Amino acid sequence: xxxxxxxxxxxxxxxxxxxTEAALERMKAMPFEDIxxxxxxxxxxLRKGFPEVIFxxxxxxxxxxxxxxxxxDGEQNVLITRLDAATAAEVxxxxxxxxxxxxxxxxxxxxxxxxxxxxxxxxxxxxGTSDLPVAEEAAQTAELLGNRVERLHDVGVAxxxxxxxxxxxxxxxxxxxxxxxxxxxxxxxxxxLVSVPVIAVPTSIGYGASFGGLAALLAMLNSCxxxxxxxxxxxxxxAGVAASLINRVAIDSER
Numbered sequence: 001x002x003x004x005x006x007x008x009x010x011x012x013x014x015x016x017x018x019x020t021e022a023a024l025e026r027m028k029a030m031p032f033e034d035i036x037x038x039x040x041x042x043x044x045x046l047r048k049g050f051p052e053v054i055f056x057x058x059x060x061x062x063x064x065x066x067x068x069x070x071x072x073d074g075e076q077n078v079l080i081t082r083l084d085a086a087t088a089a090e091v092x093x094x095x096x097x098x099x100x101x102x103x104x105x106x107x108x109x110x111x112x113x114x115x116x117x118x119x120x121x122x123x124x125x126x127x128g129t130s131d132l133p134v135a136e137e138a139a140q141t142a143e144l145l146g147n148r149v150e151r152l153h154d155v156g157v158a159x160x161x162x163x164x165x166x167x168x169x170x171x172x173x174x175x176x177x178x179x180x181x182x183x184x185x186x187x188x189x190x191x192x193l194v195s196v197p198v199i200a201v202p203t204s205i206g207y208g209a210s211f212g213g214l215a216a217l218l219a220m221l222n223s224c225x226x227x228x229x230x231x232x233x234x235x236x237x238x239a240g241v242a243a244s245l246i247n248r249v250a251i252d253s254e255r
Contacts, residue, residue, distance in 0.1 A: 050145050050244070051076040053237070056083035056107070061090035068095060068109055078109040079144050081137060081237045104136030104236075108144060117146030118247035120174025124149060125163075125190060127156035127180035130205045134236040135179040138201060141240025142177075147247055157185045170194055175243040179236065181205030184216025191225030197246050199239045200230045 012018035054067050064080060064087070071078045080098075083091070088100040088107055100107040122142045126135035132153065143149045150173070155163040163170075163186075170176070170193055179201040180186040187200035200223070202216035209215065213233035220230045231238040 050241075051078070053141075054078065054080040056080045056087065059087075061087050061094065064091050065094045068098070072109050072111055075111050077111050077114065077144060079141065080107040081105070081141070083107050101136065101140065103133060104140050105133055106137055106140060108140075114144060115146050116148070118148055118174070118244065120247060121148045121150055121172060122175045122177065122243045122247060123169065123173035124151050125155060125170075125176055125178045125186065126151070126153045127178075127182070127186045128205070129154055131179045131181055131203045134201060134203045134234050135177075137236030138177045138179065138240040138243070139236075141237050142244050142247075145241065145244040147244055155186075156180060156182075157189060160189065163189065167193070175199065175246050177201060177236075177239045177243050179203060179239075181213060181216050182207075182210060184219035187220050187228055187230075188223040188225045191223060191228045196227075197243075198225075198228045199242050200228050201236055201239045202230070202233050204234050 009018070013020060051071060054064060054071075056064055059067075064083070068078050068080065068091075080091075082105055083100065084105065085100075085102055088102070091107065092098050092100055095109065098107050098109050122139075124135050124139040124142075126132055135151070135153070139149050139151055150169065152163075152166055152169060155166065157163075170190065173194070173196060175197050176190060176194060177199045178187040178190050181203035182205065184200075184202050187198055191198045191200075200220040202213045202220055204210075204213035206213070206215065217230065217233055220228065229242065231242065
């Protein structure tokens with residue numbers, strides 16, 4: 001149930017185009033729907049501004065399909081994250097409308113055009129090609145939430161001139177998501193160059209002493225560049241949502 005759909009429902013009741021009984025019938029699935037193995041949150045869009053997102057890891061294809069159907073029956077766009085290729089193939093076979101992006105490890109079911117909700121541009125900056133899956137998760141999440149997103153890839157500190165060559169692009173962004181593994185230094189560099197929020201995403205990419213992304217996480221948490229916020233290891237989705245909320249708050253403050 002989106003704010004627009006609820007507003008339309010209430011307007012129909014007000015004008016007499018819909019009876020209160022009929023409206024009640026439509027609202028029976030609110031605020032959540034218990035389907036046994038999951039409780040589908042139909043009120044998420046009303047509370048947060050975006051619908052429930054399905055975390056695909058650990059779920060069977062049948063479970064994902066059932067949750068997707070329940071969410072999309074409410075005429076909502078559906079995002080499925082952390083979906084491996086094998087499970088995605090099963091999901092797409094059962095729901096041909098679903099589109100899967102193997103690089104970002106996510107799938108979408110689009111029921112209506114994505115409305116623009118962001119004032120400015122979210123720039124996703126990626127240190128290395130190995131970090132791209134997490135960066136794409138962040139970028140595509142932000143896009144599905146109605147933001148204009150640009151990407152800047154392979155500009156890690158091993159060749160800092162590659163980043164500095166895009167100084168103008170960095171300055172034009174309203175929010176930056178900076179994704180890096182190894183020692184996780186890139187967000188500190190970017191944070192020292194821009195005057196807008198920077199969301200740092202450590203990835204699990206690196207050799208043994210990177211401890212599966214822990215070294216990058218700690219480096220980002222200890223950054224001396226002010227204004228950096230850090231999400232968990234490999235959490236591109238969380239970064240995309242946080243950047244969207246920052247971008248959306250800028251719009252809401254002007255209303």
